[in-house]
Amino acid sequence: MRKKHDSTFRNFFHKPSFNSSTKPRPFKAYSFVPFSPLAMLDPTILTIGGIVLGIAIIERILERWGVIDLVDQFAKVMRFILPVTFYSALIYFFATFIF
Structure with missing residues (x-):
């Protein structure tokens, strides 16, 4: 037969909290924003962009000089x-990029 334990509403809500028997486990926290704008300063990316x-810029200079046929060739290639x-x-x- 089970032992019955009576408690009032007040005792139920105001009793001291029991310590948890489980130990907190370490967890890995990941950022929701793994992207840094400074990562775009990669030398390879900057070289390609340059x-x-x-x-x-060369295409615009040739256009101002009036060499339209060469500009058309540049435009087709570009x-x-x-x-x-x-x-x-x-x-x-x-x-x-390392996430």
Whole structure:
């Protein structure tokens, strides 16, 4: 037969709390923002961006000089190179970035 324990409402809510018998386990905390803007200062990313920016500046200079046929050739090449460069730099960045 089980032992019956009577307690009042007041005693139930005001009794001292028991210490937990389980020990707290250490856990790894992860940040919800694993991305640092300073990580974009990778030398490879900056080099690729500088080359693309340099080609764009050269294209504008040639346009001002009136060499339109050469500018058209640059535009045709850049229409392919810019998206490929952007996506390859993006893949490189996420492949080398340590989360």
